[in-house]
Amino acid sequence: MVILGRPCLYISNFVLSDLLSKFKKLRVLSLKYYYIAGLPDSIGCLRHLRYLDLSHTTIRTLPESTGSLYNLQVLILRGCLHLMKLPSNIGNLINLHHFDITGVVLIKEMPLGMKKLKSLHVLSNFIVGKDSGSHMSDLKNLKFLRGQLCISRLDNITDLLDTRQTILFDKQDLEVLMLEWGSQFDDSRDEVTEKKCT
Structure with a gap:
């Protein structure tokens, strides 16, 4: 059975x-454009779910039970302007x-465990965390990435040498790589850090 959302x-x-x-x-579950603030914990019971599209919803967080969707192959959160946090067990x-x-602008960092997503082919944005979130080194394990990747919040990087090797290591199928410092709400730039990365 397939449930598809309507605008x-x-x-x-x-x-x-x-x-x-x-x-x-x-x-398949598409709630695209639905006005929903969250998903019930029972989403974790959908063990056969392969495709989940929550694009352009008003969802704020995904329940931790989302991490139980072991067979999930596609997760689309495009344009979720209110989404602030991803599940900590996303790995x-x-x-x-x-x-x-x-288009998800409120997430400050990717959760730990991103490096476990070794089957990822498409990752629209990797948001570098400060202390508790994912780090650039997590990208090393994502060897099958292709197409376009944006790496944002590069101002959170502490180990610049690690960064140089991580970005392009085993990523031959990447066609577009975008690098962003700060966030859309923060115009501050650290030019010294940027020069060290070149």
Whole structure:
């Protein structure tokens, strides 16, 4: 069974939870453009789910139970302007091939465990963390990345030598690499750090 979203519709968390509990063998779930603030924890029961599209929703966080979707191959969060945090156990999604967070501006860093997503082919943006989040070295394990990759919040990097090797190491299929310092809400730049990276 496939549930597809339609633009600008509202679905309550109660109704969504009820639906998900009835369709446990769901493989595709698209709630694109739905007005939802979050997903119920029962999303973690959809063990057969392969494709999850939450694009342009008002979702703020993904429940930790999302990390139980071991068969998930595609996760699209494009344009989720209110999304502030990804699940801390995102590294459990070992079959994830496509992860799109284009236009997600409130996430400050990728969670730990990104390096476990060794099957990733498409990663729209890697947000470098400060202390508790993912670091540039996590990109070393993502050898199958292709197409376009944006690496943002480079101002959080502490080890510049590690960075030089990490960005291009075993990434022959990358066609476009964008590097961003700061965030869209922070115009500060550290020119000394930028010069050391060249």
